[in-house]
Amino acid sequence: MADLSAQVQEPFDLVRLSLSERVFVKLKGERSLVGVLHAYDGHMNMIMSDVEETILLVEPEEEVNGAGTVQTVKRQLEMLFVRGDSVILVSPGAR
Amino acid sequence: MSASPPQDQAGASAGTVGTPADFLKGVIGKRVVVRLTSGVDYQGLLSCLDGYMNIALEQTEEYVDGAVVNRYGDAFIRGNNVLYISAMESI
Amino acid sequence: MASQILPLELIDRCIGSRIWVITKGEREFAGKLLGFDDFVNMVLEDVTEYINTEDGVKKVRLQQTLLNGNNICMLVPGSSGPEDA
Numbered sequence: 001m002a003d004l005s006a007q008v009q010e011p012f013d014l015v016r017l018s019l020s021e022r023v024f025v026k027l028k029g030e031r032s033l034v035g036v037l038h039a040y041d042g043h044m045n046m047i048m049s050d051v052e053e054t055i056l057l058v059e060p061e062e063e064v065n066g067a068g069t070v071q072t073v074k075r076q077l078e079m080l081f082v083r084g085d086s087v088i089l090v091s092p093g094a095r
Numbered sequence: 096m097s098a099s100p101p102q103d104q105a106g107a108s109a110g111t112v113g114t115p116a117d118f119l120k121g122v123i124g125k126r127v128v129v130r131l132t133s134g135v136d137y138q139g140l141l142s143c144l145d146g147y148m149n150i151a152l153e154q155t156e157e158y159v160d161g162a163v164v165n166r167y168g169d170a171f172i173r174g175n176n177v178l179y180i181s182a183m184e185s186i
Numbered sequence: 187m188a189s190q191i192l193p194l195e196l197i198d199r200c201i202g203s204r205i206w207v208i209t210k211g212e213r214e215f216a217g218k219l220l221g222f223d224d225f226v227n228m229v230l231e232d233v234t235e236y237i238n239t240e241d242g243v244k245k246v247r248l249q250q251t252l253l254n255g256n257n258i259c260m261l262v263p264g265s266s267g268p269e270d271a
């Protein structure tokens with residue numbers, strides 16, 4: 001990706017430059033989205049399409065070896081409204 | 096978001112140069128660590144931020160329990176999740 | 187009522203000295219207070235972050251740091267932190 005720093009004067013510029021692009025969105029509750037960003041507002045409410053949602057299910061299980069099992073669930077969503085208050089991070093140029 | 100950005104009101108406390116608004120001005124372009132209330136850390140170059148502590152980071156590395164778990168070329172972090180922004184070099 | 191002092195006036199008098207910040211979560215901070223605003227966002231210098239976990243207290247050293255006022259619960263003026271209490 002080209003050096004965006006000159007065009008980014010406030011954090012929302014980064015999001016504005018990602019309109020119509022695929023973005024990665026990290027949400028509260030161990031969820032993440034990859035999809036095309038169509039619209040957003042000052043709350044970071046977003047409209048996304050062609051979305052793949054990934055949900056991380058961490059099951060505590062017996063604490064014998066400490067680590068619980070991690071299971072991921074994926075699903076496809078055609079068109080999505082995301083409420084801004086659950087957004088943690090938005091990164092352009094999603095993998 | 097009903098509250099107005101802090102930098103509009105900074106300076107209400109004394110005339111010192113150490114207010115949050117001064118920090119925000121000085122920290123741009125510096126390497127920072129941004130810690131979220133969840134405990135997740137983001138290290139990167141701070142390209143800009145606003146009064147809500149919304150942040151745009153470059154060369155971002157995401158740390159969970161001290162280990163890098165993700166890298167992002169650019170990242171927008173929504174300010175409500177931010178616990179602190181700490182400069183990794185002097186301002 | 188002339189001697190009434192506002193809470194933030196007290197904190198204003200702490201600028202330049204060390205302060206102990208206790209957050210809503212399992213974290214505390216101690217450092218020199220450089221400034222703050224009406225939201226009690228605070229700029230600290232020479233900071234120690236104390237993370238209270240089940241395995242004890244973890245300490246992290248930080249340089250100049252802007253603390254989001256959203257998560258701040260209590261302030262202890264003039265204290266160097268939990269180890270000073």
